[in-house]
Amino acid sequence: MVETLSIAVIGAAGAGKTSIIRRFVYDDFSDCYSPTRARRVYRPSVVLNGHMYELKILDVPPIAAFPSSPAQEWLDPSCRGVRNASAYILVYDICCVESFEYVKMIRQQIVDNREGSSSSSDVPILVVGSKRDLQRQRFAQRRTVSVLVKKTWKCGYVECSAKFNWHVLLLFKELLGIAVARGLRHNHASIRLQGALHRNRCSVM
């Protein structure tokens, strides 16, 4: 049975979202920076604990705010599908305080937004500090940030380096583990079967 898990990767400009995804999906890395202009979807299939999952990773270009209404989400093509995601990866640059502030804002908006609907309020969020290879220029101790994120925000925290492929796999494994444990167990058997027979994806629009 193949289940689709959609993961939205959000972060400030230049935080390393695309690099992390490309390292995970294609195992490549480029030193020259090219900003992502339009939303891009990657669809790798992964195996975790003997189960196969189809991932739908949304590479979201920097958005001003997390969309709070369906109209808002629909009007900005780069946000589409962001509110449906079953897990979030919030990426910040460990050398850049502003990118951490951005992550803080987006996390708050996700929580506010999801609060109304009881069942989806505990959506897994993983905060990722990227560019671990630039360790010396970091703005705060790893421990300080980690404690803040884990204790106060109740989110997962991982630091990684896409350049040296350090902890990239771990971060996806971690997120998937939480998402699978929280999200998929409620599914009704007949729906799971439907999902196995037809992949839930649109190839036209």
Added chain:
Amino acid sequence: MNTHPYSHAPKSSGKPSQKSGAYYNSKGGNKSGVGSLASTYGSDGQRGAASVKVLKRRTRVEPEQQPQDPDTRAVFGVSLQRLRDTGRLQHGVPLVLKNMVEFLEKYGLQQSGVFRVCGSAPRCRTLRVCLDRGECVDLEREDVPTGATLLKLYLRELPSGLIPHTHSARMQQALMDSKDGTELDEALKETLHRLPDENYNILSYLLHFLSRVAAHSQWNHMTSENLATVFGPCIFR
């Protein structure tokens, strides 16, 4: 395992006729009984379509009355081009559609069988008449099935359908002619891009919303296939 797409509703083992009889005994004198029964029924998400009750009174299906003179304020059955010309599209989406989608987005995502469960027909008719008169309707007072039925009614009433006959015929042709999936996708994409701008825009808005409904299918049991079954006849003409 039962594989029928709609089989997730728990089967009712009681006798429906007996139940509805008891209902009429207790509330026989209530004139607005139909509406209130529908709302109690709708708010109970666990009960599915298998526990349908037959209502005896005021449930005759009558042909919809066609308005004699085309009212300028009418919403149902008005072509999108006309709505556009009278400036009643907001970001290319009819205001009434936007309201219904936002209402359902707020309350309907967790409702089991949303769009499949029928709303109250009399309530729908009243709402439709109100909307056509240009009155402001507070959807918050309605239950989810009624809102969902109203949304489907709106799509069905669009004069040439959201995807008109010419386009759907072309899509069917593509379905038969194409050799593989990618070719089919290309053909379908091309046909959809030929839709009038208003239709394309609304179709995209609607599908975006429905994808959100499908993303909650573990609670509402409406996967994309189930939604397709329900919405197919409303969208294609």
